[in-house]
Amino acid sequence: MRNAWIVAGFALRESVRRRVFVVVALLTVVFLGLYGLGTWQAFKSVQVGELDQGVDTRIVAGAILLGLSMFATLFLGAILAVFLTLGAVRGDAERGLLQPLLVRPLTRGTFLAGRFLAAAVVCVAYVVVVFLASVLITHAFGHWWPDTILLPALELAGGVAVLVALALAGSVVLASTANGIAIFMLFGAGLTAGLLGEIGDALDSHTLSNVAKISSWILPFEALYQQALAAITQDTVGFTRLAIKLGPFGGAETFGPALGPYAVAYVLGVGALALWRFRRRDLS
Amino acid sequence: MTAALSARGLSKRYGATTALDAVDLEVGEGELVGLLGPNGAGKSTLVKIACGLVRPSGGTAFVAGEPAGSPAAHRALGYLAELFRFPDWLSASELLELHQKLAESGGGARERSELLELVGLGEVAGRRVGAMSKGMQQRLGIAQAMIGAPRLLLLDEPTSALDPAGRRTVRELLETLRSRGVAVLLNSHLLSEVELVCDRVAIIARGEVVAAGTPAELSHAGGVEVETARGVRQFAQATREEVPRIVRELVDAGEEIYGVRVVRSSLEDVYLEVVGGR
Numbered sequence: 001m002r003n004a005w006i007v008a009g010f011a012l013r014e015s016v017r018r019r020v021f022v023v024v025a026l027l028t029v030v031f032l033g034l035y036g037l038g039t040w041q042a043f044k045s046v047q048v049g050e051l052d053q054g055v056d057t058r059i060v061a062g063a064i065l066l067g068l069s070m071f072a073t074l075f076l077g078a079i080l081a082v083f084l085t086l087g088a089v090r091g092d093a094e095r096g097l098l099q100p101l102l103v104r105p106l107t108r109g110t111f112l113a114g115r116f117l118a119a120a121v122v123c124v125a126y127v128v129v130v131f132l133a134s135v136l137i138t139h140a141f142g143h144w145w146p147d148t149i150l151l152p153a154l155e156l157a158g159g160v161a162v163l164v165a166l167a168l169a170g171s172v173v174l175a176s177t178a179n180g181i182a183i184f185m186l187f188g189a190g191l192t193a194g195l196l197g198e199i200g201d202a203l204d205s206h207t208l209s210n211v212a213k214i215s216s217w218i219l220p221f222e223a224l225y226q227q228a229l230a231a232i233t234q235d236t237v238g239f240t241r242l243a244i245k246l247g248p249f250g251g252a253e254t255f256g257p258a259l260g261p262y263a264v265a266y267v268l269g270v271g272a273l274a275l276w277r278f279r280r281r282d283l284s
Numbered sequence: 285m286t287a288a289l290s291a292r293g294l295s296k297r298y299g300a301t302t303a304l305d306a307v308d309l310e311v312g313e314g315e316l317v318g319l320l321g322p323n324g325a326g327k328s329t330l331v332k333i334a335c336g337l338v339r340p341s342g343g344t345a346f347v348a349g350e351p352a353g354s355p356a357a358h359r360a361l362g363y364l365a366e367l368f369r370f371p372d373w374l375s376a377s378e379l380l381e382l383h384q385k386l387a388e389s390g391g392g393a394r395e396r397s398e399l400l401e402l403v404g405l406g407e408v409a410g411r412r413v414g415a416m417s418k419g420m421q422q423r424l425g426i427a428q429a430m431i432g433a434p435r436l437l438l439l440d441e442p443t444s445a446l447d448p449a450g451r452r453t454v455r456e457l458l459e460t461l462r463s464r465g466v467a468v469l470l471n472s473h474l475l476s477e478v479e480l481v482c483d484r485v486a487i488i489a490r491g492e493v494v495a496a497g498t499p500a501e502l503s504h505a506g507g508v509e510v511e512t513a514r515g516v517r518q519f520a521q522a523t524r525e526e527v528p529r530i531v532r533e534l535v536d537a538g539e540e541i542y543g544v545r546v547v548r549s550s551l552e553d554v555y556l557e558v559v560g561g562r
Binding site for chain 1: 337338356362368385
């Protein structure tokens with residue numbers, strides 16, 4: 001485990017030296033600034049707090065805006081996850097950076113664990129901080145709090161951790177560019193699954209709804225994102241609940257208490273597969 | 285005492301291509317062994333199997349008695365790859381520090397500064413790798429390989445980017461290592477260098493060891509040359525023991541003799557002979 005932390009520290013130091021975090025922080029400030037501007041304008045233009053045919057417009061506006069922010073947060077987290085890991089194995093091996101490290105008393109499993117730790121810690125911290133900042137901005141302009149804060153934060157964090165695991169596993173078998181493309185395609189596939197679920201619900205199509213559900217289980221970052229969306233209005237009921245449409249692509253869905261343990265097992269499974277392949281790989 | 289490196293029947297196939305075919309090689313404690321061979325002969329594959337970077341298709345390899353690729357074997361070796369690269373954002377000292385941590389070396393700042401001095405980089409410990417010339421990076425690579433005082437050093441073309449002065453530094457370094465009892469497997473194309481410093485040489489061609497022995501064993505008699513007033517006369521089959529007789533016969537025949545040289549084939553001649561270069 002000591003060596004895993006050494007590898008993680010090395011990866012994090014590289015990100016610091018290459019000013020990755022400075023760029024990410026600046027762009028995130030821009031994103032949050034724009035979100036704040038949008039939220040301020042949105043709450044200014046609706047008659048917040050007033051019931052319109054039984055619908056609480058403050059809750060509807062707050063939830064929709066935070067839902068959109070959650071999508072953007074996950075998207076930014078996905079970008080971070082991909083770029084922190086896309087060349088971690090094959091890319092670095094092809095450049096001759098990996099071999100000097102792996103001839104040290106460092107198993108390949110430890111190396112993968114270290115790279116996962118570094119990327120996961122950064123990405124998880126990032127989405128949690130950006131989500132909490134979005135919650136605060138929404139409250140500052142709209143005086144609305146989501147029904148729960150910790151749970152959606154953790155679920156978004158889980159979603160981005162799944163993406164880190166997939167991108168790291170992809171880096172074992174794919175060259176950097178191909179891996180980046182593959183992970184963004186998977187991310188897009190997850191969004192499509194959410195969209196299919198929305199269409200399925202609108203058309204009352206069980207087939208589409210089932211396809212969306214199964215796809216979300218196959219790509220659990222999407223399931224975690226949808227469950228996070230659902231969590232922000234989990235206690236909201238009545239006409240207000242019906243008026244809320246969360247997220248630009250997929251609606252809020254719940255997947256039950258098994259989703260958390262399943263996501264953990266999924267990450268471990270992806271990690272085991274990646275290690276199995278990595279151990280069989282010649283590093284020429 | 286166990287050999288620093290012991291390879292038995294080592295084979296590696298990439299699909300239909302055989303990179304190594306039942307290679308036996310041993311590097312004893314404190315021994316400096318040169319590995320020669322043309323491009324694609326399998327030298328780097330052999331070194332990478334010893335490092336655990338490449339899995340053999342057959343045979344076994346042990347480093348200091350431990351299976352190649354195991355953490356225990358990794359603790360006993362230092363490695364400089366032919367096509368290596370270090371993170372350009374690290375300084376020389378930071379790179380060594382990272383490898384000290386991974387190699388579980390307790391040498392600290394003293395070991396780092398000693399190693400940098402040894403390879404002639406003591407003045408640039410704080411310089412970023414990205415700001416170093418290829419030759420400096422290669423010397424840094426040698427220092428990196430020596431972290432933790434390994435029992436076996438595997439150096440794959442360690443002088444390919446060095447100027448003559450740098451090559452001499454490395455040659456002196458290899459002598460120092462030998463005096464310290466460190467075993468070295470030196471993979472190089474520079475035959476004269478290998479001939480100068482190595483205790484033993486193994487020549488690999490088409491994945492097989494085609495010649496092995498000390499440089500003296502590998503080189504063989506190439507006849508006798510006698511410089512006379514009428515020019516240099518060659519006795520291609522003659523040996524050192526025949527020199528007095530040849531000189532006597534020439535003097536009896538009225539020749540004036542200015543010099544006699546017993547010719548031995550160089551390692552280069554042997555190399556070209558066994559790899560089919562001529």
